[in-house]
Amino acid sequence: MSTSTELTELTTDYLIVGTGAVGMAFADVLIAETDANVVMVDRFAKPGGHWNSAYPFVTLHQPSQFYGVSSRELSKGRIDEVGLNKGLSDLASGAEVSAYFDDVMRHTLLPTGRVSYFPMCDYRGNGEFEHKLSGERFHVTASTTVDCTYLNTTVxxxxxxxxxxxxxxxxxxxxxxxxxxxxxxxxxxxxxxxxxxxxxxxxxxxxxxxxxxxxxxxxxAWLLNRRNTQPGLEFFEHTIGAQANQFEAIANAESVVDMFDRLEACGYFLRLDADVRPTMFHGATISEMELxxxxxxxxxxxxxxxxxxxxxxxxxxxxxxxxxxxxxxxxCSASAITNLETKPIFEDGVITPQTVRGYQPVFSAAFIAHLEATRDSIDEKNRLSEVVPLPNADIDYMKLTSKFMVNQYNWGQDPEIRAWLLANRLDGFSQTVAAVSKDDDAKQAILKKLGDNAFPAVAKLEEFIAAHAAAQ
Missing domain, CATH: 3.50.50.60 (FAD/NAD(P)-binding domain)
Known part of the structure; x- marks a missing residue:
């Protein structure tokens, strides 16, 4: 091992710390939408972050279509015909996800000539990192550092x-x-x-x-029904219908307890035991057959x-x-995310990717990169990317949902963002809604229900959140 104290100096536009799913999704959009140069640093030998240490039988919990990077499909486009996910969209295995991210690095990012990748390196802060095997030390002078380790995923x-x-x-x-x-x-x-x-x-x-x-x-825990997360028009009544039912349940709720009861009754939430009231909510997704x-x-x-x-x-x-x-x-006692504190995503010289849409960290990273590529003002970028806090207790569902709905409303007011969402593969629901025929009365009724209850739902959530805070 080298004992040299000399630093190899590097200069770049963006230093991305972490090549897990978030770092890869961010880099993919940044490279596609700008001419920036990027240095990517990670402690693992291959990209994919925690997937490098995942258990052998792990799979995605939501459809593969909503995971990965924007430029490259992960899903095989199949509906599972056997197993406990039968009838639903395919769920990539951990091995498939790891191979996918390796392929994205080798065949999408590196061939651009604008990405420099440093695996097996410990980041020390202040632009410095060290190779774990050779001992070689580097210092990066970057206009912007993107900290994709902030959420601190554990396995x-x-x-x-x-x-x-x-x-x-x-x-x-x-x-x-x-x-x-x-x-x-x-x-x-x-x-x-x-x-x-x-x-x-x-x-x-x-x-x-x-x-x-x-x-x-x-x-x-309160659990999410995987049937309500499926892409495509054939699942419209379940996906968009579940969102409409969710907003209606919230808008009509008379208390927080009543809200959760209504959300369960309409099929938005599932639970293990009807006689045990859940107090946890981590956004876990499950099929009815698995339950x-x-x-x-x-x-x-x-x-x-x-x-x-x-x-x-x-x-x-x-x-x-x-x-x-x-x-x-x-x-199985490890928490997937150990850092539940939030901070502004955009600061001077630093970007800290966090979730801007509930349950979708990779979409969030891609969207944040798009804002970085297309907007100049830090204030505007932060306004369009309010952090959707990660949930722990059942009560956190309210903050998560409220913040996401505010973000979604703000995005809907921006024609450029609407067009980007419609074209981005990680946002499958925009395409699903856009594909609905004006003559399809059943689906149009669901969309009307969704729209009619959105603002009342946000108002009710804010009322409940304020009352809960005052009671603490």
Whole structure:
């Protein structure tokens, strides 16, 4: 390893820190819509960010058509014919996503001659980074730094549990599940989020009896129905219909509790157990068939968070549960996003991509890059890209939805942005709405319902948000 303290000096227009999905989506639009030069730095050997460390059986949770970069399709255009996603648009596997981002880097970005890519490098701040293997150090003088690491995505394979694990306890991240060669006495899945859901569905898919699974769920979650996220006119009643039902439910709600009840009744939200009121909302998406499968697991422990695990008991916030040294514990307790604080996206010399549309970080990154390419004023760019905060608790759904609706309204008032949205493949719903025939009375009625309830819904959300804040 080199011990030289000399810095290799680089000069560029944009320094993009992070080549995960957000960094790749941002770079793709920036390169397509400007003549800028870009330096891209990442700690992994290949682009794709956390996908490099994803568990082997991971797939996208929403249709592949809405993921990736704007210039290159990820979806195969299929409707799944088998499995728990049957009847819905294809979901790319983790391996497919990783290969896709590698292909985008090698065949879309680098051939332009305006992108310099530095993998296996630790970014030190202030334009400095160091190659992890050679020790070579670099300094970049850039007009703008794009920090695509701000949201700090974490994955199970690199997660350190925040509870004690005693000697002799069989404990692993779900990445290692396919490596098992002998069946334990039982499987204990720690974590009630999407990772826990994936672990349980995989176990049952490969033949594990659901009675052998214990699921530790510290908080139940409101879940989104994947059928309501599908592209194309054939799913219009589900996708645009779900949005219209959502706005109507909010607009007519008399309280926050009533709002969630109405959202569940109209099919916008799903939950695991009708008798357990969810308090968590992370935007997890699930099919109805997957939900039916999860309900086969009856041994669900709802006693708060895990405090410690030994070979004889699990200690939780609200009590203990017996276990044995022959049980296998699967860690699904990592939060996908660990940084929930927001900041302005555009500042002098710095861009910090965050979500500007709920549940869609890659679309958000592409849209932010488009604003950077086409707008001069920082104030205008920030006005058009209000941060849609990432949700944690159920109450966060209101802030997320309100901010997204305000953004959508502002975009709709701008002809140039409307045209960009219509042409961008990551915004499939604009094309879906535009394709509706004026003579299709059923679909036009859904669009009218959507429009009639939009402003009342925003007003009601702001009323609920203010009342909740005042009560804190």
């Amino acid at each position: 199970p394979s690199t997660h350190t549990p925040n509870f004690d694990i005693g000697d002799g306890v069989q404990f692993m991240p779900l990445n290692d599940l396919p490596k098992l060669e002998h069946a334990p006495a039982g499987y204990v899945v720690v974590g009630g989020g999407k990772t826990g859901i994936d672990a349980i569905l995989w176990l049952m898919e490969v033949g594990v009896d659901p009675d052998l699974i214990t699921w530790i769920v510290s908080r139940d 039916d499968e999860l309900r086969r697991v009856e041994n669900i422990v709802r006693m708060g968070r895990v405090q410690s695990i030994s070979t004889s008991e699990i200690v939780l916030d609200q009590g203990t549960v017996p276990t044995t040294a022959d049980h296998l514990f699967i860690d």
